[in-house]
Amino acid sequence: MTQGQERVGQTKNDVIEVNNLVKSYKGVQAVDDISFTITKGHCFGLLGPNGAGKTTTIEIMEGIIPATSGEVLYSGKSIGKDISQQIGIQFQSTALQDFLTVQETLNLFTAFYDNTLPHAQLIELCGLKDFLDRDNRLLSGGQRQRLLLALALINDPDIIFLDEPTTGLDPQARRNFWQLIKNIKAQNKTVILTTHYMDEAEQLCDEVVIMDNGKIIESGTPNRLLAKHFQEVFIYLPKEQVPQELIEKHQWTIEHERVEITTQHVEETISLLIAEQIPLEGLQVKSPNLDDLFLKLTGHSLRE
């Protein structure tokens, strides 16, 4: 962690502490000495591009693979054998048993745990009522994710890991899923989320750690990180409305057929556009988001 970065959490409410975690594979330092803490009842986001080291970090935290060095503490204690009884995991791709219905799948998974949530509660929380009798193979992407979420919650864990839970879902299904995650958080459960979607992280996460090449490059609350790195906003105009010589004069950039103007002074910039007799039709003002932050920090976009 470099100087100036916030160390996320660090209060007596920390439920997970990750200290100097390292994972080396032959020739690859997948996780390179990272430390952070997670606060009870928060949604914590681990963000980064493909290959950043997120899955490796999460799998060490879940007790699935060992670390090369460093430690993960749950309420101050090392990961024990009973960790799988205490946490819930929604994997990126869990194979669901063919020929079983949603209800039968819940029955099957209930048998794996000592303590489980009543099915009625799970069905309500995850919105499974309308397709309980449907064969797993016939579920839509959103329905499947809701079932996987219910399976992750079946042992009523205090801590739940969600690995890219909305990848491949349509916008409406993603929004529905976000609401479910908010409902889970409202029950004071701690949610640990990995995602490529920065709007998802902004919607759900109280705190984020951004990884690249095995290291933490930033951490903190989304709002504070944005305030720290950006004083400016973006103004967009359709390209054909702005004369080329003005674009060059002001060193504005072209992005997706739009002129992008970065400014700390929106009113002054709009006055300038009016003075230059540029039509303002289609003008958009946008505040920077975590995608922009990632681009600023690494020079490349999260989804490249």
Ligand SMILES: Nc1ncnc2c1ncn2[C@@H]1O[C@H](COP(=O)(O)OP(=O)(O)OP(=O)(O)O)[C@@H](O)[C@H]1O
């Ligand atoms: N078993 C392994 N053996 C060798 N290298 C590995 C192994 N697992 C992961 N790696 C490497 O470690 C680095 C981090 O991988 P990891 O899967 O943790 O990244 P990620 O951030 O989860 O990426 P994604 O978003 O694509 O899942 C990558 O360079 C990957 O190729």
